[in-house]
Amino acid sequence: MKTTLLVAGLSAFMLAAPVHATDVHTRTIASTCFACHGNNGVSNGAIPSIAGLDKAYFVKTMQDFKSGARPASIMKRHASGYTDAEFVAMGDYFASLKK
């Protein structure tokens, strides 16, 4: 019984498309930003919205937060937790969100 279940699980893994993991990762890390930047990146109040930002502007901004080139109250602490590849992937996603 146990073996059957595990084999069923195993074949399910094999059917999964390999690219999927990247999408799931991007979608999940991008969603962590919404805690501060608002539902789907549309903010209430002083924190800026990030929905619909131009991708190139977004990537440069995140790199500048991380390096310190753009001074920030809190974004250096958050931007430093992510890689350049993640900035690019998140950039595509945020650019696609409605302002």
Place this chain on the structure above:
Amino acid sequence: MTINRRDFLKVSGAGAASTLIAGCATQSAPTVAKASPKVVVVGAGFGGATCAKYLRTWGPNIEVTLIDPNDNFISCPISNWVIGGMKTMADITRSYDKLPSQYGVKMVKDYVVAIDTKARIVKTKGGGSFSYDRLVLSPGVDIRTDLVGGFKEAEAAGKVVHAWKAGAQTALLRKQLVNMPDGGVFVMSVPTVPYRCPPGPYERASLVADYFTKAKPKSKIILLDGNPDIVSKKPLFMGVWNTLYKGMIDYRPNNAPYRVNGDTMTVTTEFDEVKGDVLNVVPPQRAGAVCEMAGVRTAANDNWCPVNLTTFESTTTPNVHIIGDSVSAALPKSGHMANNMAKVCASAIVELLAGRNPDTVPVITNTCYSAVSDTKAGYVANVWRWEGAKGYVSQPDGGATAVPDELNKAYNESWASNIWSDVLG
């Protein structure tokens, strides 16, 4: 050929391997996808409501039932501002309406009283019975009023509150402070770690001091800390206590209350017996009672719930996930954290129910802003990345502000409004 669990984990990739290294032997495998799998979420607070919303967003085929006895969402974050008189109860109360209307979450207003993890059924006080493929528990903390002698009697008589769950006690504490004469004494305690919201007690003491400074400047605050030192953002809080509120806050470390008397209005610790006009004792905490019903709250973990931290599945009981304050981990118990755990958990459940492997390198972040006066705030912020055998590793540049300012106060307020809309839609 027989495949045993170890072989299975070897072939199923890095994620499962790191799970094994982390000692979480009970991660259940992805299941063959059903057309409409069922997830039941218990608790519509920061963790549970977020999880329900994101399960429906990322897994529209999933039937999500969210169970909570409350009519509205009442936020603990900003509740200290109500106690300090900067905000009202209405400001921290939000509707659940969008979860059913915009996200298709089935809301059930009831209290869970039993869980059968073998048959996978959740039972409620009102007689409801809900079956699940996966269960998510986010009940917050169970406040151990039983560990402080006399607390229950004094609480029933309205003579002491913890106000560590936002609601009627928040409003009562504010009222008691307003009614207290100038020159009165406010006695407050800090529970021993781990407890919900590490900076919370110090934020509360600061905002009550702000109120006293303006409205009743002869009053005093005695802060009895069960811990040897200030647990969170020490420079930030000490900074204002030694300047803005000089001489007002009497801070006493290693002083956990073990008795409270509502008739004499006294709080007793190992070293002290203090008298106050308003008593706010915050007892020690453990994982919510519903975790006990599912057998996932373990004495070996000091009554918190051990989980596989990449999926938040219980290490003792398959198909049960725990998020938020109830989790046993060296991570702060905050609303921001519960919200982030909920997303990692929802993402993993969507994948597992679709027969796929969850993200092997999840990221979790925290930010706790704390106001120290009606104009200034500071924060602590960190990003943790899952690094296999090392678990969650705190990334460089995380940390806390030592000096509060107006800008962070504005961001604090915006954060609250934004996280509420992220949690509730």
